[in-house]
Amino acid sequence: MNEKAVEHQETRETIIPVRKYPYYIEKPPKENRVGRFLEAFAAVLKYSDYKPLLDSYCTSNTKCNRCAVACPVFLATGDPRDIPCYRTNLILDIYKRYFTIGGAIKARLTNGFELTEEIIDDMLDGFYRCTACRRCTRECPLGVDHGLITRLARYVLSLIGIVPKALQVSVREQLEGTTHNTSKVPKEALINTLEFLSEELEDLLGVKMTFPVDRPGREYVFFCAVSDYLLEPETLMGNAAVLYAAGDWDKWTVGTHNYDGINYGLFYSDWHLENIIKQLVAEVTRLKGEKILIGECGHASRSAHDFVPVFAGKEAYPVTNFMEYTLKCIQEGRIKLDRDIVTKRVTYHDPCNIARSGWIVQQPREILKAFVNDFVEMKPSGQDNYCCGGGGGLVSIDEIHEFRMSVAGKIKAEQLRQTGAEICIAPCANCKKQLKELVEYYKIPCTVMGLHDLILKAIHIPGGKSPQERKEEAALMEM
Amino acid sequence: MELWIDFARGPLFALTFLIMLLGLARLIIIQIYSIVARKGRRLINAPWKKIFREALSWVIPVRHLIPGTKIFSIVSFSCHIGLILVPLFLANHIVLWEDLFDINLPQLSSSVADYLTLFTIVCLFILFGFRVFSIRLRSMSRKSDYVILIVVLLPFITGYMAVHPKMNPFSWNVVMLLHLLSAALLFILIPFTKLAHIVLFFFDRISAIHWQLRPGAGDQVAESLYGKEAKV
Numbered sequence: 001m002n003e004k005a006v007e008h009q010e011t012r013e014t015i016i017p018v019r020k021y022p023y024y025i026e027k028p029p030k031e032n033r034v035g036r037f038l039e040a041f042a043a044v045l046k047y048s049d050y051k052p053l054l055d056s057y058c059t060s061n062t063k064c065n066r067c068a069v070a071c072p073v074f075l076a077t078g079d080p081r082d083i084p085c086y087r088t089n090l091i092l093d094i095y096k097r098y099f100t101i102g103g104a105i106k107a108r109l110t111n112g113f114e115l116t117e118e119i120i121d122d123m124l125d126g127f128y129r130c131t132a133c134r135r136c137t138r139e140c141p142l143g144v145d146h147g148l149i150t151r152l153a154r155y156v157l158s159l160i161g162i163v164p165k166a167l168q169v170s171v172r173e174q175l176e177g178t179t180h181n182t183s184k185v186p187k188e189a190l191i192n193t194l195e196f197l198s199e200e201l202e203d204l205l206g207v208k209m210t211f212p213v214d215r216p217g218r219e220y221v222f223f224c225a226v227s228d229y230l231l232e233p234e235t236l237m238g239n240a241a242v243l244y245a246a247g248d249w250d251k252w253t254v255g256t257h258n259y260d261g262i263n264y265g266l267f268y269s270d271w272h273l274e275n276i277i278k279q280l281v282a283e284v285t286r287l288k289g290e291k292i293l294i295g296e297c298g299h300a301s302r303s304a305h306d307f308v309p310v311f312a313g314k315e316a317y318p319v320t321n322f323m324e325y326t327l328k329c330i331q332e333g334r335i336k337l338d339r340d341i342v343t344k345r346v347t348y349h350d351p352c353n354i355a356r357s358g359w360i361v362q363q364p365r366e367i368l369k370a371f372v373n374d375f376v377e378m379k380p381s382g383q384d385n386y387c388c389g390g391g392g393g394l395v396s397i398d399e400i401h402e403f404r405m406s407v408a409g410k411i412k413a414e415q416l417r418q419t420g421a422e423i424c425i426a427p428c429a430n431c432k433k434q435l436k437e438l439v440e441y442y443k444i445p446c447t448v449m450g451l452h453d454l455i456l457k458a459i460h461i462p463g464g465k466s467p468q469e470r471k472e473e474a475a476l477m478e479m
Numbered sequence: 480m481e482l483w484i485d486f487a488r489g490p491l492f493a494l495t496f497l498i499m500l501l502g503l504a505r506l507i508i509i510q511i512y513s514i515v516a517r518k519g520r521r522l523i524n525a526p527w528k529k530i531f532r533e534a535l536s537w538v539i540p541v542r543h544l545i546p547g548t549k550i551f552s553i554v555s556f557s558c559h560i561g562l563i564l565v566p567l568f569l570a571n572h573i574v575l576w577e578d579l580f581d582i583n584l585p586q587l588s589s590s591v592a593d594y595l596t597l598f599t600i601v602c603l604f605i606l607f608g609f610r611v612f613s614i615r616l617r618s619m620s621r622k623s624d625y626v627i628l629i630v631v632l633l634p635f636i637t638g639y640m641a642v643h644p645k646m647n648p649f650s651w652n653v654v655m656l657l658h659l660l661s662a663a664l665l666f667i668l669i670p671f672t673k674l675a676h677i678v679l680f681f682f683d684r685i686s687a688i689h690w691q692l693r694p695g696a697g698d699q700v701a702e703s704l705y706g707k708e709a710k711v
Contacts, residue, residue: 039704040700040704043703043704044700046700046703047696047699047700047703048692048693048696048697048700049517049518049689049692050689051513051517052509052510052514052517052682052689053682053685053686053689055509055510055513056510056679056682057683059671059672059675059676059679060673060676060679060682060683061673062676063616063619063620063624063673064555065548065613065615065616065619066543066545066551068548068615069545069546069547069548070545075547080615080619083615083618085619086618086619089619102671137686139545141540141555142676142679142680142683142684143533143680143683143684143685143686144686145686145690148686148690159700159701168711172710172711175711176710176711269697270696270697271697271698271700273697274694274695274697274698275698306690307692310521310691310692310694311694358529
């Protein structure tokens with residue numbers, strides 16, 4: 001560890017309490033972590049396709065350090081160990097030394113690099129300080145994908161049992177549990193929640209909508225982050241309102257065998273990523289659906305959009321994000337939004353998982369511009385946005401709350417404050433949770449919500465109460 | 480001495496240049512072969528347009544000037560102009576290309592080449608300065624990062640001195656021999672060090688292809704480590 005790093009060690013330890021592991025682990029491996037790590041890495045290299053990329057990266061990586069200033073974590077700490085390239089080199093060094101001929105010869109001839117327990121400690125800490133937002137990749141002149149490398153390192157670590165308990169427990173329930181979802185919501189609770197939401201919607205909008213459950217042959221099978229059923233009912237009600245107003249109420253369904261879009265495999269494991277995707281696809285096949293409709297969730301959307309075509313073979317159903325669907329409805333004139341309802345200043349946070357690749361950047365902005373008069377952008381925004389600080393699964397790890405607030409989310413909080421917005425739209429379950437905690441932590445007078453929460457306020461429902469009536473009712477309720 | 484120079488300009492140059500070409504070709508062939516073998520048909524689905532567009536955005540990387548790294552980026556980018564143009568198009572080098580490969584390249588006027596060489600030398604010194612004085616860069620740099628910069632710098636300095644006898648305190652022969660030897664060293668190092676990014680830059684960029692993971696690999700990895708009953 002160099003001098004600067006030692007200097008930073010103290011700051012680091014005040015942020016994250018001194019523990020052997022910075023996050024809870026179910027069964028921390030006790031001995032021979034080095035040997036087991038190498039064994040797991042060898043297995044991954046044997047069966048997966050990472051070799052050519054690692055070969056290319058470890059030969060050509062120039063360590064120019066441009067990525068440092070793109071990384072919100074490094075900008076907050078200034079610790080060299082938080083430079084994306086530093087982290088990436090941890091794993092590249094291991095690869096070069098143990099899995100290339102050049103590295104093996106060099107090790108024989110010189111007293112070179114050797115994997116130690118300390119490096120394992122460095123990795124399990126470092127790779128979970130990265131939010132895998134891939135902002136650095138856009139600024140790397142060579143295009144080194146530090147997000148992919150972080151994921152690979154986490155994958156190998158997870159194979160020797162080093163994985164945050166919060167993520168592992170959720171994945172276990174999703175793949176091996178009885179409820180098949182990360183929040184352990186039983187089928188009966190889902191049906192009760194949908195009935196409750198239906199009543200709420202009737203009170204609010206003045207029309208009766210019964211949620212379609214397990215209806216076969218529908219065009220869309222809907223998946224959202226399952227936590228939305230418990231924590232973000234307004235987003236779901238907004239989704240439902242759009243489907244109803246657009247006249248597509250009999251074109252969608254929720255399945256009861258699998259209703260969770262969350263896929264933590266995207267953050268740390270190829271193994272789980274694939275099996276969760278297969279589970280999702282199996283549900284669509286069971287219901288004879290045609291398309292997968294994903295609610296407001298960044299990583300659920302990306303994992304389905306990017307990995308259903310990779311893993312599902314012939315069952316690769318097209319994947320639509322709900323915002324794409326809503327925009328299409330607006331463009332076709334199937335739904336109308338009232339311009340006079342939202343008077344507050346609104347800003348939009350781009351979830352990294354859907355914005356970094358440029359997939360969903362303009363769609364939500366076009367939707368917002370259709371009914372919001374005072375819309376303001378964060379700087380920078382779109383593909384170059386800053387991560388909320390909870391990406392890569394970090395938001396689910398409660399024990400690193402202080403790190404997420406004072407380090408990873410620091411720049412985001414500042415950006416948010418500078419917009420002066422009273423409403424921040426974050427169409428992602430993870431970003432929403434993190435941003436809600438951030439505004440509380442930094443005392444920013446701003447309400448964080450999903451895009452469809454806002455749409456719910458302004459949408460015209462055929463045969464129902466007008467948005468204006470609803471606004472007046474809400475005002476009365478508040479009084 | 481002249482015999483040495485002739486040797487360095489003739490067989491040594493040809494040999495080291497060949498090593499460089501073969502070394503780089505090896506890297507390209509291994510990359511293409513392993514990607515095609517491992518990814519196969521999945522390559523068709525890759526977002527090629529986007530990959531090429533992103534790669535092209537770095538030809539004139541104005542969009543990538545972000546605060547905190549502006550000077551470094553400008554210097555490092557401009558340095559590449561001289562690094563590519565001078566070795567290829569300098570009048571004295573063109574003769575070499577003609578002798579060796581029988582190709583006729585357009586030539587840089589000597590004053591442009593002069594300024595470009597000086598400019599590149601200055602840029603390389605600044606980059607070296609960054610490696611030494613910037614904490615961020617220093618904390619990540621290894622010995623090889625400094626050595627490579629010097630190896631790249633040497634042919635430029637000795638070349639400039641050879642062309643300008645007035646600025647050269649040594650004999651022309653010595654400087655020319657050093658120029659040729661340092662170039663030979665550079666050629667040998669290119670395919671085996673980070674300088675290989677002159678061809679690998681493209682293969683670094685195709686992570687979108689590598690995100691298309693291999694179906695079934697996850698189960699195989701888990702089974703090989705923990706058996707068929709592997710649990711989450």
